[in-house]
Amino acid sequence: MVLLPMPNLGLLPFLPAGPAPSHSRNTSSPSLPANKFPAPLARRRRTLTLALPAAAAEAQTAMVSGGADADAGIDRVLWTEADVAARVTEVAAELCADLRGLREPAVVVGVATGAFLFLADLVRRVDAPLAVDFVRVESYGDGTESSGRPRITSDLKVDVAGKHVVVVEDIVDTGNTVSCLIAHLEKKGASSISVCTFLDKPARRSANFQLVGDGKFYRGFECPDYFVVGYGMDYAELYRNLPYVGVLKAEMYKKDTSN
Ligand SMILES: O=P(O)(O)OC[C@H]1O[C@H](OP(=O)(O)OP(=O)(O)O)[C@H](O)[C@@H]1O
Ligand code: HPA
Incomplete structure (x- = not known):
């Protein structure tokens, strides 16, 4: 067996090209036949497909450093990147089971940012047919306090009339944002929300x-009463890129009088 050096993944076994394994969906895709690639690339693609399940368990997002760190204001971590990934997989399984039971594709609406x-x-x-759209609220x-009056500053592109809608949020805190969106x-x-x-x-x-119709409430974690950042959540637009969720140091926002 020859070992290929892979950045951030260590050494992965190089396996000779052979028939695609039955669980490998990429290599059997009719719209992207394996023979569309030159031989060395096709072989490398198959190797990665086979090797990833083992490597993924240890995969962490490698942040590129240089200058100030993204996490300079973090007091402590509540959920690590591994915690996040594991829980997202569980929630996705629950959602997937429900969406597969629907007669037509749901519309998954992400609340930006x-x-x-x-x-x-x-x-x-989620291995089920679905459409994705965004609203901005x-x-x-x-600041760290809700104005109590969410503003929808960018609306949907997809027509949700008669559709099953799943609103996807990073956090439900006061509940003002989801209340406003559900009414909207x-x-x-929408036939269910x-x-x-x-x-x-x-x-x-x-x-x-x-919730509307047969709508359900899915959640990853119950969050204690702290202002949290990371995994999409911000303070003054910063920290969204952290791959984990942490509590911001109080001195980072104590002087906040904006709301
Ligand atoms: O339950 P609530 O108290 O309404 O808080 C939840 C909302 O607050 C945040 O949005 P924010 O207004 O900060 O905009 P952002 O998504 O651009 O950060 C968050 O993304 C949720 O949408
Ligand atoms: O705790 C929070 N962190 C970031 N954004 C938020 N929006 C509502 N609550 C929070």
């Missing part, structure tokens, strides 16, 4: 919301 990482990780793990500005989507005629949030912070809830 915060949900961008969770949405991307989630839908890649803002209520925190650059109901007005557009579910909410799938990575974090749920019930301690701060001030707006109760009702």
Whole structure:
């Protein structure tokens, strides 16, 4: 066996090209036949498909450093990158089972900006037909307190009338944002509205919301009553790129009087 050096993955076994394994969906895709690639690339692609399950267990996002660190203001980590990945897989399995039972594809609506990482990780793990769209809703500005009046600053492209909608959020905190969105989507005629949030912070809830039709509430973790950042969540637009969720040092926002 020849070993190929792979950046960040260590040494992966080089396996000779042979028939594609039955679980390998890439190599049997009719729209992307393996023989479309020159031989060395096709072989490398098959090697990666086979080697990834073992390597993925240890895979971590490698941040490229230089200058100031992204995590300079973090007090402590609540959920590591591995915790996040494991829980997203579980939530995706639950959602997938429900979506596969529907007669037509659901519309998964990500709430920009915060949900961008969770949405991307989630839908890649859901093996069911679905459409993806985004809305942008803002209520925190650059502070740590909700204005209490979420503004929809960018609307859907997809027509959700008669559709099953799954709203994907990074966090449900006061509940103002999802309440506002549910009302908005109901007005557009969605036949059911579910909410799938990575974090749920019930301690701060001030707006109760009702799911529509057969809608369900899915959540990754219950979040303690801290202002958290990372995995899409920001303070003043920073920290979204952290691959884990952490608590921000109080001195980072104590002087905040913007709301
Ligand atoms: O339950 P709530 O108290 O309404 O808080 C939850 C919302 O707050 C954040 O959005 P924000 O307004 O900060 O915009 P962003 O997604 O661009 O960060 C977050 O992404 C949720 O959408
Ligand atoms: O704890 C939070 N962190 C980041 N954004 C948020 N939006 C509502 N709550 C939070």
